[in-house]
Amino acid sequence: MKTSPDIVISTFDAQRLEALLDSLHGNDFPGREELEAELARAEVVEPEDMPPTVVTMNSTVRFKVLPGTQEFELTLVYPRDLDGSGGKISILAPVGSALLGLSQGDEIEWPKPGGGMMRVRIEEVVYQPERAGEYNR
DSSP states (O other), X not given: OOSSOOXXXXXXXXXXXXXXXXXXXXXXXXXXXXHHHHHHHSEEEOXXXXXXXXXXXXXXEEEEEETOOOEEEEEEEOGGGOOSSSSEEETTSHHHHHHTTOBTTOEEEEEOTTXXXXXXXXXXXXXXXXXXXXXXX
């Protein structure tokens, strides 16, 4: 199994994420290099061309951190959209960065805070803005 599955992001998400990374100073975000590498290797498509099973920004995704069996269902958001509800995860969180651009069934190894690796598997993209016709969110 590949540790880095192919990822797809929209032009809209790519532009916003690049602006977000540009706004961060130095080591404000420990996973910066990993997220930048993911963005650099991603296939970038127009929002209207996004496959319906890909995790995009503002998607709600059901996933597991392996080898555990507990499932999580969270919405991937920009840091400004976190609200303390517990139902959202920032793109700047390690698991958040790992989710971006993956498709249902994909797994990826991602660095954990403090060292080591975790494996994340996408079980289902419950909601995706592009699939719902929301291209400019």
